[in-house]
Every structure is written in C-alpha cells, then in structure tokens.
Amino acid sequence: MFKKSLLYLSLGLGSLVLLETACDPKPEDIGPISPTVGSLDSIPYTPVAYDYPEINGLPAMEEPSDNRATEAGVKLGRYLFYEKALSIDNSISCASCHKQEKAFTDGNAVGIGVGGVLGTRNSMSLINVGYNWKQNSQHNFNWDGKFASLEEQVLAPVEHPLEMMNNWEEVMERLKAHPHYPRMFRQAFGISQIDEMSKELAAKALAQFLRTLNSADSEYDRDEWVPFEYMSEAAQRGKLLFLGDALGSASTKDAECAHCHSFTRDAAIFARNSFSNNAIDSVNSFTAFNDNGLGGITGSVVDNGRFREVSLRNLGLTAPYMHDGRFATLEEVLDHYTDHTSASRGPNVANELSTAPELPHLTLQEKQDIIAFLHALTDTSYVNKAEWADPFLQVDPWAE
Amino acid sequence: MRYLSAFLILALVGWAASCKKDPVNPSAGEKNLTLNFKAQFDGQALPMFSDVVVSNEESFQLQTLNFFLSYIEIQKENGDWVTIDSSAYVNFSNLVDVSDAESGVNLSYSLAEAGNFTAIRFGLGVAPDLNAMDPADFSSATALGDAGNYWTAWDSYIFTRTEGKIDTLPNASGGEISFLYHSGVDGMYQQKSFSKAFNLGQDVDLNFTIDIKEVFYKAGQEIPIADNNVSHSGDSSTADYAIVKTIITNMGQALELQ
Numbered sequence: 001m002f003k004k005s006l007l008y009l010s011l012g013l014g015s016l017v018l019l020e021t022a023c024d025p026k027p028e029d030i031g032p033i034s035p036t037v038g039s040l041d042s043i044p045y046t047p048v049a050y051d052y053p054e055i056n057g058l059p060a061m062e063e064p065s066d067n068r069a070t071e072a073g074v075k076l077g078r079y080l081f082y083e084k085a086l087s088i089d090n091s092i093s094c095a096s097c098h099k100q101e102k103a104f105t106d107g108n109a110v111g112i113g114v115g116g117v118l119g120t121r122n123s124m125s126l127i128n129v130g131y132n133w134k135q136n137s138q139h140n141f142n143w144d145g146k147f148a149s150l151e152e153q154v155l156a157p158v159e160h161p162l163e164m165m166n167n168w169e170e171v172m173e174r175l176k177a178h179p180h181y182p183r184m185f186r187q188a189f190g191i192s193q194i195d196e197m198s199k200e201l202a203a204k205a206l207a208q209f210l211r212t213l214n215s216a217d218s219e220y221d222r223d224e225w226v227p228f229e230y231m232s233e234a235a236q237r238g239k240l241l242f243l244g245d246a247l248g249s250a251s252t253k254d255a256e257c258a259h260c261h262s263f264t265r266d267a268a269i270f271a272r273n274s275f276s277n278n279a280i281d282s283v284n285s286f287t288a289f290n291d292n293g294l295g296g297i298t299g300s301v302v303d304n305g306r307f308r309e310v311s312l313r314n315l316g317l318t319a320p321y322m323h324d325g326r327f328a329t330l331e332e333v334l335d336h337y338t339d340h341t342s343a344s345r346g347p348n349v350a351n352e353l354s355t356a357p358e359l360p361h362l363t364l365q366e367k368q369d370i371i372a373f374l375h376a377l378t379d380t381s382y383v384n385k386a387e388w389a390d391p392f393l394q395v396d397p398w399a400e
Numbered sequence: 401m402r403y404l405s406a407f408l409i410l411a412l413v414g415w416a417a418s419c420k421k422d423p424v425n426p427s428a429g430e431k432n433l434t435l436n437f438k439a440q441f442d443g444q445a446l447p448m449f450s451d452v453v454v455s456n457e458e459s460f461q462l463q464t465l466n467f468f469l470s471y472i473e474i475q476k477e478n479g480d481w482v483t484i485d486s487s488a489y490v491n492f493s494n495l496v497d498v499s500d501a502e503s504g505v506n507l508s509y510s511l512a513e514a515g516n517f518t519a520i521r522f523g524l525g526v527a528p529d530l531n532a533m534d535p536a537d538f539s540s541a542t543a544l545g546d547a548g549n550y551w552t553a554w555d556s557y558i559f560t561r562t563e564g565k566i567d568t569l570p571n572a573s574g575g576e577i578s579f580l581y582h583s584g585v586d587g588m589y590q591q592k593s594f595s596k597a598f599n600l601g602q603d604v605d606l607n608f609t610i611d612i613k614e615v616f617y618k619a620g621q622e623i624p625i626a627d628n629n630v631s632h633s634g635d636s637s638t639a640d641y642a643i644v645k646t647i648i649t650n651m652g653q654a655l656e657l658q
Contacts, residue, residue: 059536135541243553262547266536272548302449302463302496343565343578348449351463351563351580355630 037194043183045190050074050212056225057216057268061130067151069208072187077209079184079397080202082390085174087114087164094157094206095390097123101383103314104129104213109325113163120162120291122325125318127382128311130211131269143307143323144293145275150207155199168199175202180398213388216268218313219376224265231376238373241366255337255370256359259352260309270312270377276350277305279341280322286347293323302348316378330374334367430510432603433484435472435520438504439465439492442613445501448493451567454617459570462612464563466491467651468543470527470589472507475519484509487530488522489543504607514600521593524652525559528586554633556584560648562615566625579629583648587636590652607658614654621650 050069052061063069080086081094097111098104104126106112111119121143130150132140139145147153157163158171175181176194185197188205220239222229231239242261244254262272275294283289286301295304307323321327327336338361343354353359362370382388391397439446439462446452451459469488473481488507495501530544538545544557551558560583569575598604616623623643631640 062540133540134546135539258552260548262550262552264534264536264547264550264552266534267547267550269547272546274548300494300496343576348463349578351578354578355580357630 039193040182040186041192043186045186047072047188047190050208052212052214055214055216057221057266058128058131058214059267061211061214062133062135063211064149064151067204067207069211070188072184073189073205073208074212075209076181076184076188077205077207078388079181079391080206081209082392085178086158086166086171088166088170089114091115092164094154097157097163098126100385100388100390101317103127103317105318107319109320111163113160114165117162119160121323122320124308124310125314126210126213127314127379128214128216128269130214131311132271132273134273137273139275139294139297140273144297145308146297150210151200151203154203154206154210168202172197172199172202213382215379215382216313217381218379220373221268221379223376224268232372234369234372235376236373237366238369238371238376241362241370242373253358253362253366254356255362255366256352256356257312257370260350261312271309274309275303275306276309276352277346277348278307278309278337279345279349279353280326280336281305282340282345284346291323305346305348312374313377314379315374317380317383330371331367334362334370338362338367429514430512431514431600433474433509433511433600434603434605435507435509436504436605436607437490437492437507438607438609439495439501440609440611440613443611445498446612447498447501448496450496450498451570453570454613457570459567460564460616461566462562462564464493464561465612466493467524467560468526468549468557469507470523470525470530472522473520474513474517475521476513477516477518481521482513484511487526487542487544489549511600516597516599518597519593519595520606520657521591524590524592524648524655525583525588526557527589531557531586531589551582551584551632554585556586556633559583559588560651562612562647562651568626577626577629579625581623581630581644581647582632583644584633585636585641588633588645588648590648592652592655594657596657609656609658610651611654611656615647615650618650618654621646623647623650 047070050071050073052069084090084093086093091114097106099106106123108123110121111123113119124143129141133149134140138148141147141150141153147156155168158166158168175185176197182194182197185191185201189201191197191201219231219235223231223236230236241253241255242257244256244258260272260274260276261270263270281289283305286295286304289295289305292304294306295301297303315321315330319328319330321330321333327333337353338359341349341353341356341359343349441452441460446462448463448465449461451461454460467490469490470486471483472485472488473483475481485507490505490507492501492505495503495505526544533544535545535547535550540546543549549558550556561581563578563580565576565578567575568577596606598606616625623646628639628643631644633644634640
C-alpha cells in the first residue's frame with residue numbers, strides 16, 4: 001500500500017514537473033551561452049512565424065514550403081550574413097560585397113574576395129531579391145541564373161575560389177564550436193543535437209533573412225500611393241518615355257524600357273525575372289561571347305550572352321552597372337541603349353531593343369528625363385534600418 | 401451515468417478519429433490528358449533560331465513563340481463542359497533543336513473525370529475576366545503571376561509573342577529585319593473549339609500543330625514585316641493594332657488538332 005501510494009505520488013509530481021516544463025518555458029533561465037557539445041534540448045524551441053510587412057507596390061512574398069520564415073530563423077540568417085567566419089581567413093562576410101548603404105551592393109565593378117582577389121561579376125543588389133524566385137523555374141538567381149532558389153544560391157560564395165575560398169565543413173565546425181550559434185540554430189530550427197547543425201540549415205536561415213529585405217519607398221512609390229505627393233516633372237516625363245504607348249494610344253516617343261523592366265502598380269519590381277542579350281558585347285556568332293551568361297548554365301547556345309534583366313529600383317545606390325560593372329553612370333547606360341542595340345551586334349540581341357524604332361532617336365533632354373525617373377526609383381529609407389544592420393556593431397550582439 | 405460514459409467514450413473516439421487522415425492516393429482512378437503543341441513551318445518542325453526559306457526567296461527565322469490559353473474545357477457526351485485549366489502558357493522559346501521542335505510543348509493534366517468526350521475548346525489569349533486582374537493576384541507558379549507577361553501601358557497581359565527576323569536578301573547583305581509582334585487587349589481574344597472523340601478510361605494525348613507559315617504568309621493575310629516590323633497592339637484604331645490582330649487571328653486559324 002505504501003509502495004503504491006509512493007508510486008502515485010511520484011507519478012503525480014513527475015506529471016506536474018512535465019506540465020510545468022511544457023507549458024511555461026523560462027528562457028531567462030537558459031542563459032545566453034549555449035552548450036558546444038551534445039544536446040540542445042534544454043533550450044526552448046518556440047518558433048514564431050515571421051510576419052512580412054505589407055508594402056504598397058510589392059506583392060506578397062512567396063516562400064518555399066520547406067522553409068517558412070520564423071523570427072528566430074531570420075535573426076540567425078542576419079547574423080550569418082554578417083559573420084566573417086564564413087570566409088577562410090575570417091576576413092569577409094556576405095555583407096562585404098552587399099553593403100546596406102548601397103542597396104546591398106558594393107560600389108565595385110566586380111566583387112572582391114578574400115585577399116582582394118577580383119571576381120568576374122558585379123555584386124547584385126539584394127533589395128527585394130526574394131521576388132526573383134519564380135516557382136517552376138530553374139534559373140532565378142545570379143546574373144546567369146545559376147540557382148533556382150535562394151537556399152541554393154547562398155551556399156555558393158562560401159566555397160567560391162574568388163569569394164570566401166572556404167568550405168562548408170570548416171564553416172560548420174566553427175559555428176558548432178561557437179558559444180552562441182548552436183543555441184540560435186536550436187531556436188530557429190528545433191534541432192536537438194549540435195551535430196544536427198548543417199550547411200542546409202545555415203542556407204535556410206540566410207535565405208529567410210534575404211527574403212525580408214523588401215522595400216518600396218521611393219519618390220515613384222510616394223507618387224503612386226501617397227495623396228498629393230508627386231515625382232518631379234522631369235521624372236514624370238521620363239516615366240512616360242520609359243513606359244511608352246501610355247494612356248491607351250501610341251505615344252509619340254517610346255523608349256521601350258518597360259518591356260524588360262516591367263512593372264504594375266501592385267507588382268512594381270521593374271524587372272520581369274528573365275534573361276536577355278542587351279547587346280553590350282558585339283559578336284558575330286553565338287560562340288563568340290567572352291562570358292556566356294545564361295548559356296553557360298543551360299548549355300543552349302542561343303542563351304549565350306544573355307544575363308538577368310535586373311530590377312531598376314535603387315539605381316542611385318548601385319553603380320556601377322551591368323553584369324561586369326562596365327558602366328559607371330546612368331548616362332553611360334542610356335548612351336549604350338540609344339547607340340548600340342541594333343540586331344547587327346549579335347544573333348540573339350533582345351528584339352525589344354533591336355526593333356525599338358524611337359530608341360536611337362532619344363534627345364539628350366529625353367535621356368535626362370528617363371534618368372530622372374530612374375533616380376525616382378531609388379529608395380533610401382532602409383540604409384540605416386536597424387533590423388538589417390550588422391548585429392556585431394551592437395553593444396551586446398548576443399543579448400537575447 | 402452509463403449513457404454519459406458511453407457518450408464521453410464515443411466523443412473521445414470520434415475526436416481521435418477526426419485527427420487521423422485517411423491516406424490519399426491522388427492518382428487513384430485518374431488518367432492523364434496531355435495536350436501537345438508543335439510549331440511547324442509548311443508542315444515541318446520549326447525550331448527557334450532556324451532559318452527557313454519562304455516561297456518568295458525570303459528567309460524567315462522565328463526566335464520567340466509563346467501564347468496563353470484560357471479556360472481549357474473538354475465536352476462530355478451529354479454536352480456538359482468540364483474545365484481542366486483556367487489558364488496555361490505554351491512556350492516554344494527553348495525549343496532550338498529539331499528533335500525538341502518535333503517533341504513540342506506538353507500541357508499535362510491528371511483528371512478524375514472518366515468516360516467518353518467529344519470535343520475540346522479553349523481561348524487563345526487571356527480571357528477578359530483574367531485579363532482584368534494583375535500579376536500580383538497570382539502565384540509565381542503560373543504565367544499569369546509573371547509581371548513580364550503583363551503590359552502596363554495597356555493594362556493587359558501579352559496574349560501572344562512572335563519575334564524573329566527576316567532576310568529579304570538572303571544571298572546578300574543588308575536585308576535583315578528583326579520583328580516583334582505582341583498581341584494583347586481584350587478585343588484580340590480568340591475562342592477555339594475542336595471536335596474530337598476520346599475516352600478517358602485511359603491516358604489520352606491530343607496533338608495540336610500551329611503552322612507558322614499560315615500565320616505570317618497566309619494567302620491574302622500576309623504580314624508586311626518589312627513595312628511594319630514591330631507592334632505591341634495598342635488602340636484598336638491604329639495600324640499597330642490591325643497587324644497584331646491579323647497575327648493572332650491567323651494563329652487561331654493555324655492551330656489544328658490532328
């Protein structure tokens with residue numbers, strides 16, 4: 001009888017303890033330092049879905065079904081984005097080529113890797129990068145469309161010989177031995193053991209963070225959405241030229257920009273997520289390009305010389321321009337489009353350019369108006385945004 | 401008390417059962433209906449970026465061919481129509497080899513509907529109700545969700561794209577002319593219907609061809625590429641509209657079910 005009572009008492013107390021543990025975790029008891037070996041089960045895993053802000057002009061953000069963003073996942077991704085331990089000598093991070101104040105570009109013609117080694121392509125802006133994802137497409141990211149998903153793309157720079165020159169095994173060893181990252185992986189993904197930390201989870205976290213870098217608060221956006229706020233007259237003239245054929249009848253001048261840099265009021269990305277040869281290299285055959293771009297990925301020669309048609313948002317912060325950063329100014333860009341886009345410059349020059357009847361005849365004033373409109377697409381509201389900034393510049397980066 | 405206990409037990413069992421999901425076999429009893437589309441020129445497979453010589457010694461090359469279909473429906477024996485897709489996109493742009501062109505583009509549907517069918521119909525272009533919407537209204541998994549398929553100037557999707565070049569002097573230099581014709585706006589939507597008996601007790605392939613010669617060089621409806629090589633549709637009173645309306649009309653008539 002005594003034994004039975006003791007058993008019931010033990011079961012009852014045990015249940016109370018379990019209930020207390022399950023229903024009322026006390027994160028303040030866990031402490032900021034996580035174990036660097038073994039189990040992580042003592043750290044609470046209470047995922048909270050990340051709530052994407054609604055932004056006028058941008059559609060709802062789409063996520064892969066196996067990587068829904070959480071607050072903890074986005075936070076981990078932000079730390080990894082600024083983490084120099086990803087590079088072989090702890091010298092550079094993702095942010096080295098993607099600086100917040102430059103719309104997450106770096107101002108250089110091509111990316112600069114460990115030891116100052118030069119890459120081959122211009123560092124792309126990451127603002128609104130999540131919108132590059134088209135489900136069912138294999139070619140969504142990078143200038144050449146090499147990657148289908150952000151989760152795949154973010155793995156590449158770590159091991160690229162012209163970028164971080166590291167390998168993921170080494171990176172994960174560093175992160176596993178870190179006093180805080182095991183806890184953050186646990187909080188983001190619910191893993192039970194440190195050994196479950198993986199490059200795939202790191203990639204998921206990075207992708208989650210990148211999908212939050214959304215902004216549309218430019219002069220154009222305010223003109224579109226805020227009562228009684230308007231772009232400059234030059235920008236408004238530029239918009240008409242950019243869009244062309246406006247207001248239901250053929251316009252007298254059409255710069256044809258909106259074919260490739262397309263937009264609608266509710267999906268104002270200013271890119272159609274596609275690839276084309278914009279004639280910046282004059283070649284006489286499909287096999288004569290210095291850089292095959294998309295063709296190097298698909299293996300189809302007609303894709304040679306085709307590169308991503310990028311969003312025109314934030315051009316005021318993202319110079320220099322084109323996949324190799326060859327144009328320092330928007331004036332040079334416009335001069336290219338008016339002077340060098342005939343079909344004779346290659347076998348697959350974008351027909352939108354080569355057939356554009358009025359593009360070669362834009363006046364200097366008209367080009368300046370288009371540039372005014374392009375500057376009106378620049379949004380600086382996020383350049384000091386704390387949620388996107390380097391967490392290691394905080395007084396206590398690891399504070400909960 | 402006995403009834404209360406029984407009720408509680410039943411309620412508990414019922415609650416537990418409600419949490420269990422029966423395994424679903426989505427393919428059980430379903431058959432595949434595949435719509436195959438092949439681009440041809442005078443009956444021969446037409447790869448993109450390949451030159452063909454037309455009868456007037458003009459060289460013709462198609463580089464881009466794609467179009468929307470709306471409300472693909474099949475008709476039962478009793479006359480009822482069954483919608484199998486509200487919108488689809490047929491894109492030939494990556495078919496640059498002869499073998500790819502001979503294979504064509506497939507739209508495949510798994511259908512639970514069985515029995516005999518007598519016809520298929522769809523709209524060439526984007527139906528007015530869908531065209532009243534915006535890419536932001538659709539998932540990126542669909543072509544309607546792609547802002548690149550939308551032309552803001554006209555508040556319309558681009559129904560069809562035909563792009564390429566001709567060479568009016570194939571044996572000399574200086575005769576190349578690029579062309580680009582994009583059709584859009586509601587007035588260009590074409591309804592197509594094809595009689596065809598088929599039974600969905602088994603997988604079915606319906607094979608369509610579109611002969612591009614009948615689009616650009618149709619007797620009496622030739623497209624004057626050299627005189628007007630670019631059009632984005634536009635206002636219905638313009639020559640730009642007329643030329644693209646002719647193209648999409650010819651496309652509709654050139655679509656045949658084998």
